[in-house]
Amino acid sequence: MGLSWMAWTWPTAAFFGFVALCLVTMTVWELKSPGGAPRHGILGLDTTRGDRLFISLLGSAFIFLAWLGLMGPPLWAPLGIAIVWAVLVFRYV
Numbered sequence: 001m002g003l004s005w006m007a008w009t010w011p012t013a014a015f016f017g018f019v020a021l022c023l024v025t026m027t028v029w030e031l032k033s034p035g036g037a038p039r040h041g042i043l044g045l046d047t048t049r050g051d052r053l054f055i056s057l058l059g060s061a062f063i064f065l066a067w068l069g070l071m072g073p074p075l076w077a078p079l080g081i082a083i084v085w086a087v088l089v090f091r092y093v
Helices: 010-032 049-070 076-092
Strands: none
Touching: 010 049, 049 076
């Protein structure tokens, strides 16, 4: 079975490349500085850098899916919302 059913466009490739870059960056950061000073999160749980990265990526995916489902393209507005979301997650969670 080939991958002809997938819509491999430049934005799709850039997205997956960015996610891979984030994972590699977090891995190197964790190897250089283990632990990352866990923070006390909103739900009362300790979170680490990896937790905050996962929450920001998952939340950003939901933001884009909701925008596509409700508004459709273009995707500049959800990009801004997702960036603000990621900054807030890394700052306050």
